[in-house]
Amino acid sequence: MTETFTTSWSEQTQLDNLARIHRNKEIIKGAVRSVGFKEMRIHTENGYEKIRKEIAYIALEGGITAYCPAEEFSERDFKSLNGFTGTIQEVIIDHLELENQIAIVSVKKADEIKKQRFISEIDYLTEKGTLDEVTYEGTVSGYNPKTQRIFVRVKGTDCFMLPQDWDWNRVRNLQDVIERGQKIQVKVLRFDPERDLVQVSRKDTIPDPWDAIENLKEMNTVAGKVSGVSQVHGIFVQLENGLEVKGLKPAKVEEPNVGDVVSCVVRSVDRENRRAKVVIVGYPRGKKKRKDVGDFLFE
Template identity: 25%
Template sequence: MAEDNNSANPMEQALNDFNQVQIGDIVNAEVLSVDDNQLIVGIDNSGVEGVVPLKELTSDRKADIHDLAKVGDQLELLVVRPSASDKEDGSFVLSKRRIENKKAYDKMNAIKDADETVTGKVTGTVKSGLLVDVDGLRGFIPASMISDHYVRDLTPFVGQELTLKVIEVNRSKNRLVLSHKEIAIAEKAAKQAEVFAKILPGDVIEAKVSRLTNFGAFIDLGGVDGLVHISQISYQHIDKPSDVLQPGQDVKVKVLDVDKERGRISLSIKATQPGPWESVAEKISVGDEIKGTIRRLTDFGAFVEVLPGVEGLIHVSQISWDRVNKPSDVLKVGQEVQVKVLNVDPEKHRLGLSIKALIDNPHASKKQKNEQTAEPTDYSLPDEERGFSVGDMIDADKLKK
């Protein structure tokens, strides 16, 4: 008579159940107990117990295992290896994290193939880029793929959630490379279209300085940068924008020009401020003796800043009683000089100055020394943005005539 299977030797039955569980199997298991560092689970339909260490439950080493599972929970697990009986409870070591890792990598491959995007949270920085968490996977964004322009300081990105494109997926090397550059370009184009649709020359806007260069300041107009050229920052002469501005500073700007085709917006800070010539007549009169600093030299004279943003001209004939061929022969930019005011015309932004009017003529008689020398008034200040004027292009001899 055949022996009933139900009456099989318990030891043989246990071995049969053990042999049913193979390395690499994905099994369902019930949590039997929860310790500080591991779960003890019973593998369904096998009679075999296993252990799930905390590191195989989650990649977060600071996680509390009691927050992740409780007795009675059903888990899908991967059979990793036989357990070391002297260190681990149960017959096998199982992993939940590796199953989720495989599913996550499969998902990233599918997203890459479909040319879709994912959302990742920036968890930290390294020298060459950003570290991000994407569905539990550790991803990397190279510095060159963070934005549409070079980003010097990466720390402001930490904690941000970014929309990303999947560039490379390699599960065997735990490699997931992502890019935000394409998204940044698309977002910028959308914001640019929105800004260009509503901004007009003449508008006055409250904004913030986004970054500085040697030639000007870029102003954030809501995701699109406009440029304040250095000549439009202040009526007063400045050597570099960082002398008077800093990133993040609130400023008021006036829109000078909008070039939609080239994607450029020209702005001015000084155009929102009172012009320096408005009060010149109250501060300077004909005959005054004042100090100034030479800012520019031309063939026909020297331009001297006597007040912030206010420049007057010392004509070449008013520099010295001796003949001067070129102002640069006796004067230099940055030099401080004492001058006498010969004429004041605030409406035309003209201020005539003289150095020699403060010096006795060594070649003249006593009578001649008491006579005033007239100063030519047919001149123009150089255009501040272009750095030259009509006066600069007129021959000095003709100008004297």
């Protein structure tokens, strides 16, 4: 490695700590401080060659700067690592170059260790019959609108989620709800070892709003918000517990607009088929004005 790199450590205690972490293959956290290109001296079949590589500069505890080459950042190929600047990553110390006092770290190898542990844990919990009792934290890593698959990274493992496993309520446009980098709680539904696929569910970590619908039926009136109005499908109202139900209205009540807060009476509940109907009886906060596209002419 060229001498253009800032040394990772300056004191023996720092080196001793790094050596211990390296020896024990401990997974530690670091912050991606910056990303840039530098020449690295790489050992090849023809000896050492200088190759220009993209490098993530990672700040570790104790004032130590470590370096992660792009090929050690992820098993996936990224056009650039710039988007990871400022993020917190889990790494292992991959190599300590004593001559130039440089610490090389690997996010990819840390992910491999975490994945092995995660899969072993899934197998163990499956055998015990307690897999559905454990909740994990995951990070949304992407969404494919063609397949409607949501991708979630859990313990260094790329998992997938089907749209119906995101929420108890049907989400009309997942792209408006899902954010890359979003932290969510998930449960593992199944693991396919042959295809190396882990399916997870966010919905299973959230209380089922239908468990409370019977209590609402006993109330004289309940509050809700109009979540959809369609000439074909009708009116939809979201109740306080997040449940979206079919809305009806008497002829004497004005037509609702999306976003209107309404008072309703629960008319019917079909718990088995997960359907309910409410009747809109009023607008306690008044009605939202529908903005005319030509209003700006009179402003």
